[in-house]
Amino acid sequence: MLKKVGAVAAFAALASVLVATTAWGSAKAPARASAAAAKTIKCGKTVTIGIAYPATGPAASLGAPQFDWASYAKKRWNKSHKLKIKLVVGDTKLGDSPGLAVPVAHSFGSNGKMLAVVGPAGSQEVQDSIGIYKKAGLVAVSGSATRIFLTRAKTGNPRETPKGYFFRTVPNDGQQGDAVASWIHNKLKFKHVYIIDDEEAYSQGLANQVAADLAKFGVTAGRNHISQQQQDFSSVVTAIPANTQLVYIPWQLPGQAQTFYNQLHAAGRHAKIMGSDGTDAPGTFQPNGNGYVSGFPVDFTSSVLKSFMKAHNHQPETFGIPSYTATLVAATAISKACKAGHGKTTRAAVRKRVPKVKLSAKAGLLGFGIQFLNKNKATYQGPGDMGGTANFAIYQITSGGSYKRVG
Amino acid sequence: MAEPQPSPESTQTKPLLELEGVWKSFGGLVVIDNLDLAVNENEIVSVIGPNGAGKTTLFNLITGIYPPDSGAIRLDGESLVGLPPHKIARRGAARTFQTLRLFLNMTVIENVMASQYGQTKVGIARAMLRTPGMRREEREIRARAEEKLAFFGERLMGYRWDQPAYSLSYANRRRLEIARAMATEPRILLLDEPAAGMNPSETHEITELIGKLRDDGGYTILVIEHDMHVVEGISDRVVALDHGVKIAEGTFEAVATNPRVVEAYLGTSAAVTK
Amino acid sequence: MHLLLFNIIDQIRSLGWGGAFELLRNGIVLGSLYSLIALGYTMIYGILKLLNFAHGDVYMVGAFLGFGVLTAFGGALNPGIGLVPLIIIMFAVAMLGSGVLGVGIERFAYRPLRNAPRIAPLIAALGVSFFLENSAQLMTNGFQYNYDAFQLGGKNGNFGPLFDPVFTVAGNPVTVVQVLVVGSAVTLMAALIFLVSRTRLGKAMRATAFDQEAASMMGIDTDRVISSTFFIASVLAGAAGVMYGLYIGTTFYFMGFLAGLKAFTAAVVGGIGSIVGAMVAGVLVGLIESYAIGYVGGQWSDIVVFGILILFMIVRPTGLFGAQAIQKV
Incomplete structure (x- = not known):
């Protein structure tokens, strides 16, 4: 839903078509992705998830609820799971020029412990940095990038999208x-x-x-x-x-x-x-x-939401809820991959687990169950989008x- | 007009302004070289010397634009070294400038009023609230400014007060600078080439004025001047500088005929000896 | 281009005289705020030849101080004291606090660089601006804070007396808060003109602005005069911050940026250094912005405002009152 500061609508649309065909294109080469993706990573007691969001800069007020909710997901997850998660913050300074989505992606990619990424927050940030995540073999689960063609290309061809590397826990535009x-x-x-x-x-x-x-x-x-x-x-x-x-x-x-x-x-x-x-x-x-x-069809009577509000100045910060969900998706995928690998896993294994993650409406907090599409649906949805009843x-x-x- | 004093050394023991062994150099170039200088109460002392002799530097040192590298500068026995310019002004040393530096963005009388800032307590609240005391003080400041301007006779009188300073003639600007310096209520006036750029009749007038400043105003005066007629006309004592060194001191006649002074002026020696 | 012109004419027609008046009213109210902020830029530039980029952020701090007072008294929906004393206290605290902040900025960020090359204090100003913005962001979590000004003094969450109409023109109301903003801005500006032209401090300020060294040799404590200038400039910005809060109803850490930029534009258009210029040009920028939004469309307003700045600077580099800039601080 956040997208980078655009110029005039028509120009933005034109530019994005160009970027869509170039940015993804450059990152398609699968051979280069394999090394980092296939590298074995020990799960240990704590696994690492990156969170790319605007901690400072003009969009910081939008980043704050995302971070609050992701942290809240971490807290709740760690209470009930043996395999703990840890969040590594990458401040993308969305809205500043230049933003830092690309440097953040590089630093996440070279972090030897990182298994998955929550974010990036802005659609433009996704476009700019997804190629780098692909090279590093990292999966990105965004709670706020809503631009349609991140999952559904104008031509309808899924190969023109970062299929398999990009997922979102938010319905698209x-x-x-x-x-x-x-x-x-x-x-x-x-x-x-x-x-x-x-x-x-x-x-x-x-x-x-x-x-x-x-x-x-x-x-x-x-x-x-x-x-x-x-x-x-x-x-x-x-x-x-x-x-x-x-x-x-x-x-x-x-x-x-x-x-x-x-x-x-x-x-x-x-x-x-x-x-x-x-x-x-x-x-x-x-x-x-x-x-x-x-x-989002959020259930305001949910005890999870209530306890979050209690801890956050009585603000529901609903804008950040999909980041909570995205964090759970990433944690679930990692936990399953670690289990299957007997305490060891790879980024590729985690990435392949993401589309299989299913969360109930109650667990995901968004008011609908979470499961990802692997092919196009209706006019606007594609692989990486949520299927089922997910909508606003x-x-x-x-x-x-x-x-x-x-x- | 004041007659030159025959024996300058016979004044009081304690001078009003006193410089002792003052050194100043800029990037290795010595501009003031171990200078001793004393100006006694109610005396008019002229500083002469060719261009680059260090005359204006001397004024800048006294008024605190920069400190001396070493040596003492005392006003009425108290050191001025290290004080910021406004504190030195408040101690009683006020100056004019060779290149005029009036506040051209203000009126004639405002220029004179502004320099009384140091004598009064100023706060934003006090200034804005207009207490009766403030209003009285404001009136006094204006009265004092008018009094200083009156010193210059009709030159700076009446309708001129509320004209912008930039509308004044060159000679009047020089006069206004003196009036502005007077308004700081100084013990000593430092006049930097007060007659520069003036025609003969204006020069004559300024010569008389400087004498009047001492006689009627009671000011002690240290003056830098090139015009030897003026120097002769006003000086109790003359000090000649060359490359920062005091090369002669004494009555006008004695200094003007001093061979070192004549040599320092070289081509312009005719002017010195008239 | 033709289409755009056609649209503009169409819009002017459809809004009619009532719309034209509304835009005039909106422009004057907004412009009064720009004027108050622009005065600070112009005064500080006048005395130090420094573009105080942090000035817009002082205005932001003023708005937050006013908000703090409002919150301390129980918030707009349920204030513990009467409306008039509340607003007076808000103004007093914000103006004083901003003033002190301004003096502090000068003392600690600019004064040590007084004799440094001109670029150094400029960089310091940018640094102070970032410092204030980011500090405010951290303290407020980047959220917009609502003054609830519309409901201030109202019952059961209804609009309060600030939004009662004082009079109407062609059916368009002019509200209490609009009169309050313009009225207090005019009062403050009149007080400033009086201070600069009539008081000794004003004379000392003008003397210092014209020739700092000569002024100091005339016994003027120029450091103190500069401090006072920062105080006054920041007091005006703080007042504008509270007015903004009461009129618009929100504060946030970034609000000083664009407002500062527009006010700076006004200061330049008015002839930087000229007090009257800043006042007139502030209102002018407000009016241009208002009419651009109303007739051309919001996406054009900044283009129009800054485009006019560029054009103006080409045609008249000294600004509206540039020739007389010498007259004032």
Whole structure:
């Protein structure tokens, strides 16, 4: 879901097609991957997992919940398993230029103990660094890279994706866009929609997806843009047509979304607003009685979630939950590979275990069971995506501020 | 106009400004070479010497722009060495500049008011709150500034006060620099070529003014000057420098005819001997 | 290009006079904040010829200090004291705290480099900026903190009196907080002009700005004057931080970056070193930004603002009031 700072949407799309065909291509050579991948690694008492996320830099506020949740997964895992896991942090400084996703990948690759990686967080980071992970034989399980063609190429050919090396525990943009657009059109039956993206690739991707899907339904949405640096939206509010029924804001910063809502409201506008998983943050994004978000169908009554919240200032940090799941996926794969190898394993063995990992909805915390696809599915999913019922849910934000699942 | 004192050595025992064995070099080049200099209370001493003799360096040392490499500089018996310029100014040494350095971004009277900063307590809160005491002080500062400017007669009077300093003529800028220095309430005024760039009648006027500063203003004055008419007209005593070394000291006549001084000036010896 | 022009005209038409007024109002409010921050850049540049890159971050710290006061009194939704004293205390703490921070930055980061080559304090300024941003990030975990300003003083989470309309123009309300922001900005700027032009400290500041060495030889304690300048500049930034918090409702560690950049733009457009220039250009930048967002689209606003800066610098390198920059700090 995080994607690296993009320029204009069209340009980003063009660039990404180019990168998709070049970056993967260079890393395809299997012979070069084998040495590091096949090297025997002793499991011992503790195995090492890398976590590549933005600890500092402009996107640090998005990295923090990921790290918190991954650490929480580690803590819970280590309580109940003999084979302990250890997280090695790689700060990718997402959003800074240059970001550090590539150097982090190199350092993870040369870490002789590392068996799997949680992350990278941003889709662009995945594109930039997956070739290096491939060479090192490392599997990457991301909890937030949502760009469609990381798993599903435009041509539909899985060989044009980093199949077998990249997995994600988050539904992709295509799935989310579809869910949102059909909710707006089929359930809300709104005709006047305005879409504002925050100029980040994540946001533009979703905004474009929803706009395209709405267009299929015959709804032409107005469009505007803000930046993640921006806090005064009063003039953006002015630019929204008076008859607008719903403003769709797939942003990454829930605080920004709340400010936008307040300013919309203060200007006497009565349009509903709808956020994405980026703004799925009860307690921060509270357009009470007037808003929706798409988000993971998280069970807020879960004791795991409650105990996490207790330890983290009562914030659910839902954005980080897929990183919890991704950490569990990596730990499970390693543990199985170690068992099969009698205390020894290889990166290749771990990597091959990942697609076989299955987590229940309860264990994975995301509200749906985790199992990975090994081939294309529907319009947007491909190998490395989650299969089954995995998708975003639609929440309505009640006048009391709580998130109620409606779709 | 003050007549030259016939016997400069016969003044008080304790000089107001005193330099003892002062050395200063820049990157190996000795600019002030073991200089002794004393200026007595209410005396006018001129420093002459060819370009590069170290005259302006001498002023810079006294006013604390840089410290001497060795030696003592005392004002009224207290050492000035190592003090920052503003503290030296507050001890009572104020100067003008050969290359004029007025605050051209301010009005005439503001220039004179600004240099009274050292005499007053200034805080942001006090400045902003405008207590009656503050307002009185502000009025006093303006009054003092007007008083200093009045010293220059109609040259810097009335309508000129609120004009920007950059609108002044060259000669008036020199006068304003002196007024600004006076406003720091100094014991000694250090004037760096006060007559430079002036026409004969302005030069005459400044010569009279310097005498008046001592006689009416009660200032002790150390002056650097090239114009020998001025030097002759004002000096109780003349000190000649060459390459940082004091080569002669005494009455104008004695110094001007000193062979070493004449030699130092070489081509310009005519100017020295008139 | 034609399509873009067509869209702009279309948008101007569809927003009408009401929209035009709204954009004017938004621009002036936002611009007042830019002006306050720009003043700091211009004053510090005036006195030290230093681009104090950390200035935007002082503004951020001011916003957080205001937020801290608000939190200490129980938060916006349930403040322990009345609205007016609360806001006064927020301003007081933020302004004083930012002022002290500014003085500290000058004392420990810039003063030791006073006689170093010009590039050294510039690098130090960047360093201070990163230091403040990253410290704030660590202390706040990088989260945006909500002032809940909209609900401040309101009952049951409804909008508070800050967002009541004071008057309306063509059906568009001007709210209490907007009047508060513009009113306090104007008051602070008037106080600054008074301080610089009328008080002794102001004269000492102008003297120091023009010729530091000559000023010190006239008995002016230039170190102290420079400290005072940093204090005043930072006080203004701190005040702007609280205004922002009350008006916008959020604070976060990175907020000083872009605001600082735009305010710096304003300072340059106004003629760096010119106080009046910074005030006028700050509002101008706010207006350009507002109209660019409203009529051209948000993605263009920064391009337009900074594009105008570049154009302006080509046409008039000294800035709006550059010719008279000499007059003020």
